[in-house]
Amino acid sequence: MRLDELLDELQARIDEVRGTRDRVHSLLEAVVSVGRELDLAQVLRRIVEAAALLVDAEYGALGVIGPDGRTLSQFLTVGLTDEEIAEIGPLPAGHGLLGEVIHHPEPLRLTDLGAHSSSYGFPAHHPPMRTFLGVPIRVREEVFGNLYLTDKRGGIDFDTEDETVISTLSVAAGVAIDNARLYEGSQRQQRWLRANAEITESLLSGSSRPTVLELIARRAQEITAARLADIAMPVPGIDGLVVEFAADADGAERQGLVVPFAGTLAGAAHLAGKPVTAVQAWADEHYPAESQIQEGLGPAVAVPLGTAGGESRGVLLLARPAGEPAFGEGELEPLVAFAGQAALALELAERRRDAEQIALLEERDRIARDLHDLAIQRLFATGMTLQSAARLVEHEGAAERVGRAVDDLDETIKIIRSTIFGLRTKDREGGPGLRARAARAVGDAATALGHPPRLSMEGLLDTDVPPQIADHVMAVLGELLSNAARHAQATRVGVTLKAGQGEIVLTVSDNGTGIPAQGRRSGLLNLDERARSLGGSFSHETPDDGGTRLVWRAPLPTGG
Template sequence: MGEERIDLGEGSPWPAALELEDLLEQLRGRARTAQRSQERLGALLDAVVAVSADLDLSVVLARIVRSACQLVDARYGALGVLGPDGEHLSEFITYGLTEKERATIGDPPRGRGVLGLLIRDPRARRVRDISAHPESSGFPPGHPPMHSFLGTPIRIRDRLYGNLYLSEKQGAPEFTADDESMLIALAANAGVAIDNAQLYERARRQRRWSDASGEITRMLLEGRGESSALALMVRRVRELTGAELAAVGIHDDEGLVVRAIDAVDGAAEVGTLLRGDQWGELMSGREPLLLVPGSGEDLPQPAMVASARALATIATAGPTALVPIAVGEAELGVLVVAWDPSAESAATASLADLADFAALAGLGLEAAGAQRERARTVLLEDRDRIARDMHDHVIQRLFATGLSLQSAARLATNQVVQDRIDVAVDELDAAIKDIRNSIFALHRPDFGAGVRGELDEIVAAAAESLGFVPDFVVEGLLVALPDYAEVDLVAVVREGLSNIVRHANATSAGVHVTVGRDLVVEVTDDGVGAEPEAIRSGLANLERRALASGGTFEVRRREPSGTLLRWSVPL
């Protein structure tokens, strides 16, 4: 008879005489294998949860590297993010290296050697000894020794985002096929997590850009002054892009003039004239341009870079974005943004946002310009109406009154009465001449550019420092003021607003000028208030001006908060 065989369910017959202990050992081995598989699957699930638990991109990338190392027992790990060219690494996130080791190694790798192999041929790879691989280019001085290697690409949909690099399998000379499978599975989930984090970051970035556009548009439409709005524009641009420099040039009668600059370290003065035909070519193209040193673009790049670099003292030329600001056929200006040489990826990612921001800023500038033109038109129409009313009603009535008095003078028998009537007629003639001079002044294009224009500039300058526009009201005609009163008026308004800027911590302020029998100036705020004794030391000069002209000056608290400065002199 032949030997009896027992089928254990795996298709492998065993001799009946096989010792039970061997059979149990086989079963124990399979149980341990199943348990290890279950543990590794649990570890993979934990890693998946870990990399998906946050939406901040930098946190997600760091968690991916850490989870990968823990999953396959690697001592060192890194995640290399591909740059815009798809051939070099723009970011390199590491795990397992100390700060001292990173500082000793120096600049992060750009994607040569075994690291570059995954860039050129993106598929998972296992290497027993990095130094023995034909693609190895060696390690820089101070780099810790590394032998075993495991790498796999990370894809977002069909696009290669970067690569996971792991080294130094702990407890074994090399990584296993199971390690490779686990890493591939983690990399697939990492692509989804990175995609979600990028979408979240994009939405958050767009909201910040939208808020900045709205803030600048509000400033322009509230009449706070174009200079203040442009200064805020370049400050917000530099903050949102992380750039070294942001500047804006606006077209005027002289050409393209830099109106605002915000830079980390040194900048040209505001008012720099951007010369050269290249700026006209840029504006006519209406497309944003990113100049990357050494990219060899077929554009007027050298002249462009030279002009852009003239705006700042940055040691090494980095990526520079030139973004036209235009609305319809109107070419308003150009936005210039310059980054550190290492920020090429940030510059590329910011270009579309800068183009949208420049378009919205252009609309704000155009709307503010139209608003100013409408206000000017309304002002001119108002002047015409006042001039007509003064000519058709006031002058005619005064003239008729003068004729009546002249007729009455011929009937007067008393010489004293006749003399007084003649004096009254002369006064009426003088008043008619003054009114006619005022009417002519109302029709001058530069009417109000004198003392009124100076006061407007003082209020606008204060608005830049305060962050809001003070109310400014004038009752009466400033053109009739004597020269000494104009000088005093400017001094009072300037000093009053200057004190609010320096001391008041106010959220609103106002300047009220009344021209009548007296010249009265009231400067108010809703700030913390001030002790009259403390203010008098700083405003003593205004008090002397008032007393010299027979007027009065006072500073007092307002209720519920704030200060009132009142200056008055007779005219």
Template structure:
């Protein structure tokens, strides 16, 4: 009669202890859930937040394996896949990350919690790839960010061998809500940080360009900063080749050996060139995006970025800052070019003014002084005084020669990139008419503008100017004929006058040394003779590279 109540009391105590243990377990689990929610909310780097979410989910439901799949821009496949519980060796053996088919795709198409006691029994399952660890029990829940499905949590193989229960599903659903908030915050932070980095990069490139930096350095900086900000593995700036079609790589970071390589016609960069707008695609190495660097309505270059294989695809929200950066640097490049053109124009105008002043003021006065001294020489009876006057005249001639060479150097740099050799020859002959008192004859034959190198063109003009100046000073000629002929193998300049001929005075011949040196520099020669009883013929001949 006494033992029955004692047994009943023992049963009640056991039941009470079980309830206390269950309550303690529930309390501990709630505590762990709160810790997990706080943990995933601490990070601001999106990659770090995603990693914490999947680790916390696996710990909360005691799962051996966990994964978080990020849904790509197309809404049908996975663009990113983070795992827990799978070793690097197993990942290597499995191969590429899943793209969102089978059971994983079931949650993408139907974003609702899913629990399975045996994965292989579900109609959507079609097995695991070789090397994949065996999995039976499964639970998955979607993660929503502002009512949009961001991705899914996948958990498999409860460590105690049991099935995932209602409580596991409820805990994961609660964590998914907190994960959505954490992901949204991380995205906003990354977007703000990325925008600041784009602005800083644009300002850096603009400063480099406007401070006179070399364009190739600025292009390299554009590629480097775009690669850093987007996390791309490869950044390429490609330009249309002169007179050709398609695109050729001008800068590739970090693969400098790709410079000069033509991009495929069906690639994203060439599609940008054809359409003018940004293009996202799956490149040979991984996700790729290409944006134009536009000047007016023309695409002057294309910036293409590629992430590593298996990396996240370029999202729509990443395109806006990238396109804005490309537009900013394109405007900066155009402004830098115009500023350089304006500075060059100012330099050229200043050179032209200096050359004009030297020609119109200095040379004319020196020439007049020399003529005066020559006229006075015949009235000087004293031999030493006459010799001094002659040396003074020679010094003046040499000074005029130096000044004329300086004038030619100034003007040849001014016009070499804008005018052909024929135009410059006509101008040089025309300018000599002032000194000669008449217009020389000019004959030109052969390809002078396209076949004569710039250095040879500069020298033939210098020789012509000096030869005409010598005729004006010494020959007392009434006519001069100039011929410039390119026969395809040689360039020959001939200056023929009907003057008094070359004097026997060796000092006067020394003034031709500079012309001979110019010919020798090109492997040519200078000749001087009389075509008849009067006059002088100067020949200057150099070979042309074939």
């Protein structure tokens, strides 16, 4: 009997040693498997899978701590199907028992997790769980996240050996995560450098501003794995930023959207002149006016497009799908550098546009000089010759026809002089003509509308329209274009400005939703009163093909 007991004890010790050997072997395999990967997402997935396998846990999870150090920005699970995850609802943010390991980064082992004082219970459709093992993962002495394991198979509790195994794995996991982040950072840096080079090349090749904006947004979207990428710019007269380009499936709908300064990520970044982040922007209480972030998107960052002087020229907004990692410090640094390069690109594009404008004005001056020195002088000389010839013509009908020709020449000279004046009108604060002011206003409205309006101008706008009436015309034009951008939801806007037959007529038409029957009419009444004060009129109508047509007219002084 004594011999049998000794044999049984020996067999038990052998089994125990064999089990320990197998477990050590499994641990080494797990460490090698985790350290083999360089992609951070794959590393995290392998860590949680290996942890659940090593301690024979039915459920496992890895929670990545967010930038605030208090909540979870990412939560990877093992043991739950996609259907079960969808039924449970939003992933945990790190409160309750999960937050206990965040606030106290030490291993935690429980026989009944529901009995712990920090337990909040489970949400609806969550599978029941009893035993619990939580272990922090440190990367260079900083807590990166936590491993959570529940329900050891066989209905037994997690023991000290399980805790030791997972603690050992967490050390190897920290090294693997650090390597993956370093590799990912170097790869990301290379992609940012290539993107900067591509933008510079695009500028040197003479690409337009919209093309450069699209290139900036799309490259930032690709490198950061964002679903949404917006570029919003400040526009004079608008209390907010206007989205000039939006890269995502609904980009066309958001293009032209006015983003208020208050209560939005982009507005906060623009005013502060520094990046602003959110773990879940559309539901963040700090940004209640965030209307452009759709539900279903999670981590977001707004980076100002700054210049050397620190002034923000606009904002680049990026948002990832829900459940993706938050934007960390390692990503913000190259992103800020890229935004600075983008701001420089935009400034260079504007300088090139200014240079082209100066060249255009110089060419106009040359044309004006040629018209004055050649065409008008010749026409004047021809008129003088015809006047002299008319005195020698004895036939009354012929003399009358020569006189009419002289009058036509005088009218032609008047038109050419008006054209010369228009060509020489430059965008100065000293008082550009009505033609240049209207063209500028229509061009500026393209940003708010999301598309350039069609502009048509007729008549001697710079000579026949007095400055007082021109100021009224510009005020009315600005109001009508602003209304079209805010309320019409139009994809086509046309502007016609015509001076002739003793009056100035401004017509603005669009293919939008029309004027609402119950909408506020104070703006339209003001336009009507402005026209009546000058002896004119204001009317609006709905064409047969839909939209709105608004006509504002005022008489011009005789002899204009």
